[in-house]
Amino acid sequence: MARPAIVIGLGGTGQWILTFLKKDLLEIGKGEMPAGVKLLAFDTTKHASAVAGYESKIEKDPNDKRSKKAGAVELEDKVEYIHIGSNLNPLANEIKQKKHHHLDWFAATDFIRRLPEAALNADDGAGAIRHVGRLALIADVQSRANSKILSTIENAMTRIATDVGVTVENRLEILIVGSLAGGTGAGMLVDIPMLCRAAAAQKFKGNIIVRGFIVTPRTFVSGALGKGQDMLARSFAAWRELDRMLITSSEYGANQIKYSEKDPSLTITTGRRLYDSTYIIDPQRTKNPLDGLAPEEGVFPAIANAISAILDDSAGKAYSEQTINLSNTYFTLPLMPTHSAIGTYTMKVPVYYAQQKFTHELGKEILDVLLAPVKNDQKRVTSLSDTSNAEVGQDKIGINAVLDFLNSDNIKIGENPEIPLTGVSKLIAKVRFNNALDKDELVTQAARGGLCTRSSEWILGMLDVSQDEVGKVALPDINKEVTFQIWDKVKPSREEGDTPESGFTRVTKGVERERISHYGLEKNEQGKRGSFGDELERAKAAQLRLFSSALRAWTDLTLNGSSVSPRASRGGKLGYVQSFYKNLIDVMTYFNGYIEAVNKKRSETLHVEETVTKAELAAYRDYNELKSKGCMFTFWDDNVHPEAHRSQRRYLEAAQRHNNFRKDKILLAVYEETVNEMKRIVQSGLDNINAWVIHLATGDVRTQSDGKGGTVQTEIKSLYHAIQDELNNIAVNHNLDKSLDKVSEVVGEHTYKSDQSFIDDRLAYIRWQVVRDENEITQADGKKVITVRGLKLALTVNDPKAKTLRNDSEKAIRDNLPAFVLFSEQPFNKLEQDHRFATEVAKGDLNTGEKLAKHLEGKSEPMYRETPTGTGPQHNPAKSALVRVHGNVNDDTQAYFYEFVRSLGGLDTTVVVGSVDSSDPYKMTIVRFDDVIKSEDFDIYERCHEAYLNVASNQTKDIQPEDLHIFQPEINACKYETKIAETLKKNYNILHADVVALLEDEQRIEMFFRALALGFIKREDAAGGQHFWVYQLPKDTKIQLTEPKVGFGLTNDQDYFRLINQFVVKGEDIRPGYSKANWINWEKLENAIIDQHNQLGTAKVKGMYNRQAALKDGLIAEIRNYVESERARIKDPKARLNVKQDHEDLANLAETIYRIAAEKGY
Secondary structure, eight states, X not given: OBXXXXXXXXXXXXXXXXXXXXXXXXXXXXXXXXXXXXXXEEESOSSXXXXXXXXXXXXXXXXXXXXXXXXXXXXXXXXXXXXXOOBOHHHHHHHHTTOOGGXXXXXXXXXXXXXXXXXXXXXXXXXXXXXXXXXXXXXXXXXXXXXXXXXXXXXXXXHHHHHTOOOSSSOEEEEEEEESSSSXXXXXXXXXXXXXXXXXXXHHTTOEEEEEEEEOGGGGSOSOSGGGHHHHHHHHHHHHHHHHHHHOSSSSSOOEEESOSSOGGGEEEOOSOSOSEEEEEOSOOSSSOOTTSOGGGTHHHHHHHHHHHHHBTTTHHHHHHHHHTHHHHHHHSTTOOEEEEEEEEEEXXXXXXXXXXXXXXXXXXXXXXXXXXXXXXXXXXXXXOSSOOTTSOGGGXXXXXXXXXXXXXXXXXXXXXXXXXXXXXXXXXXXXXXXGXXXXXXXXXXXXXXXXXXXXXXXXXXXXXXXXXXXXXXXXXXXXXXXXXXXXXXXXXXXXXXXXXXXXXXXXXXXXXXXXXXXXXXXXXXXXXXXXXHHHHHHHHHHHHHHHHHHHHHHHHHXXXXXXXXXXXXXXXXXXXXHHHHHHHHHHHHHHHHHHXXXXXXXXXXXXXXXXXXXXXXXXXXXXXXXXXXXXXXXXXXXXXXXXXXXXXXXXXXXXXXXXXXXXXXXXXXXXXXXXXXXXXXXXXXXXXXXXXXXXXXXXXXXXXXXXSSEEEEEEOOHHHHHHHHHHHHHHHHHHHHHOTTTEEEOSOOOOOOOHHHHHHHXXXXXXXXXXXXXXXXXXXXXXXXXXXXXXXXXXXXXXSOEEOOOSSTTHHHHHHHHHHHHHTGGGTTHHHHOOHHHHGGGSSOOSHHHHHHHTTTTTOOSOOBOTTOOOOOSSSSEEEEEEEOOTTSHHHHHHHHHXXXXXXXXXXXXXXXXXXXXXXXXXEEEEEEEEEEGGGBHHHHHHHHHHHHHHHXXXXXXXXXXXXXXXXXXXXXXXXHHHHHHTTOOOOOOOHHHHTTOSOHHHHHHHHHHHHTTSEEEEEOGGGOEEEEEOOTTSOOEEOSOOBSSTTTSOTTHHHHHHHIXXXXXXXXXXXXXXXXXXXXXXXXXXXXXXXXXXOHHHHHHHHHHXXXXXXXXXXXXXXXXXXXXXXXXOHHHHTTTTHHHHHHHHHHHHHHHHHHHHTO
């Protein structure tokens, strides 16, 4: 179990961290992801670019298109990884044409001029351009119905609400991970939490915690930061925007973002801090530094471990409370953007690895016995052995096994009735055994005919159907037809009572009639062979049923065996059976080749048909000539000459010999068809066996049409290769765990030892089932006849519950692998109970809690470096550690971890150490926090700041600071920063986030200061020495901007900012109940300023603005005096310079606006 959570990865960094997290969650869940956790990675790239476990390089080839994996784990495409890239050129051109004013932050004209068209095609990456990353997001979300981002987030929330539920005690964690350095992630760090909060507002009623894990650029740059100056400058721009949004709320700053002009629901307003906590991640820390390592070897898995701890069902609540408690400190620092730092170190017993390795090793050993695979030099299975069936001798392999089967009288399985084989099978065997096709005398023997005589093995074989239920009923009719002679229906004259002459027409027409009736037309086509052919068809159907039953029984008996030894009864059978089926088809093909040779001999050499036809015609002529011959001596016989009777008899005998030829011909045809049908049944079974060989052992790659004139390849991965690959993946995962020694370590490792009893036990639970693929046909007479289309095999593993494997498609492995793994893991079910971390860790050198504490000292330090002049964490406690461990296994382990926590706290008394129980008994994670740190106290912030200032001061570059930004307040701030430096003759410096939060609308901030100078905004007195600020145009309604108070700006240094915020951002009366009625009409104000300018004249207006900038008792003077008084309290000259920087920036902004206005005179 895990706490309900949506973990969102942005860009490449987000993908990496989510992949490491998925690896960890899969291990905890024994291969299953927790129901309440959804991983969502959003990126503009179609493919990831690195593999954990691969030999990493800090600087990677941009053309390297390896997939992002943690060990062997990767995110599932379209489910966990969502590609949101698209061609942004059309949208950029619309922005250029001023069709989307809410997107004016995107300098479309400049971008289109500077960049090639391909750079704005973000279908495969943002090219480290934050503007492209953010524009890709907006292109996706501007249509709610088509948005991948919105639908994915909302669907994830719905599933979590349904599957696990969210309450105030079990809040939804929304964890967003990304970096400041790239294009996609850094372009979405503000928007994604805005969209998440909006989506969760109604569904979860505020029961959410939004955290951001923000990776800094030092993570991606080896050694000195000099060569990454552009990256640092871009990162600082992203950091500035993030800082502003951390102080923006419903009370202060521009707290609204419009994503679409058409959909009001996509104008998102935040009523609170954007993130409940943000963790700034910098690998350069004092103890156990991670800089110099590839991020996938240090920072990424460390963050994943921290998130895993937060999601722990047992420990997670403590981590949530830790974040919730920060809000009290934030309240005391309302306009100060602050962050936290986090560090982790994990120790774990590789139980999941051991169980998976042992399970897959056993599974592979089971398959080695079951399948007897033949492998190539690369250890990949290419075929199955046909000589590994221990239940038969080497003389019963291949064709010998087939002949033995065909010559059997019956097949018997256990207590079931015997299933017979017929004379047809024996005849097939005899032909092949005697190599009859290769011996002319044997071909000639059959070609001469007599195949339908009572003693012929040919007709006896076909009539051997008495053990088929339907055949037994039909046998009398079949026998009657087989024994039919022409004179049974066409009687000689002496029996009929007429004369040869008078009976000539009766006899000759009768012969023709009966021949057609019994043997059909000359063409000998199936279904047109008369009643003889029909009865043979019935015999054929019975033969096929008997044969398929016997083959099914033989296959079942062979595959499942009869030995008491599971190894002997199951081992090496599939390859043996596959070879048997192939040889059986060969034998049947040989038999039909023999029939073809017999027919050829009959027609081309012996000319049997020509002979019998000529003989019948000669007998017919003789009969016709002699039919009327008389004899005076045979008065008792109407004076018919005996020769006339003899000629009639010779004719009937000749006709019967012709009929016998026709019978032989039909019988041979039915034999050929029967054997072909048998071959089809065998081939059907072989196809199914081959499918099993592919799905279990060899695998296959198939080329199919893509429906567009091209082809596509589909891989069928075999169970054997899947297990082999999983073993490799397990090894990769484990090696990865062991290689991440800067952030984690493995204890209590166990080695797999093969156990033959385990193999035998599992083999006993494997069962093959062979079923006939049948078709029931209702004949014209209403009788139902079952025809056999073929055989199918089913493979079932029966422990812990029966699961039938699949061999039907490339997707079968999705079911087969987990089923077989579950089957193979049964002997190791108790492994996890015997190797918990609490008991394993104390077995070696770390046999006391104190030793463990010393071993881990400093390894989990928060990932950041503080500036020398920094004031440090502002929270109480400033530094803390939570140890996530299931330590209460027994009294000894409880004592051990009590000593460990106490000792760990004693090693650094500035850190408050606590412990929380864990739902994962095989792992311990220490999570360290330094909380509420000002941005400027991070060393990496200063490095980024310096690079950003270099952009501002570098006149040779075709880029300005505002070009680095993707939000209007910062873009406006950059313009003012340049104006301040030029106007006040100061060094270029960035404005404080408190000031930037007021700059969403450049015109409004200027109108505030102009209105102040022109007297539209003024201070009024109230009772008790209080005063407040109001706005009023001539002859217009008075709008109150602040609450009455004593000592404005002195008792609360936010007063100045609240005043301007009320005017430029809220634009309404501060009094309850007045805001809707009393609001600032900006058009009226603009007109009033213009009118005032016209009335006063340029000179007077200039004087007013200059005086406002220079007044010793004006608002600017008040602010500057306040700054000086506060700085006078600080003794350290360096520290003094940063005190109340936001106020100094506000004063500089105001003075600059006034001086520029005075210079322009309007």
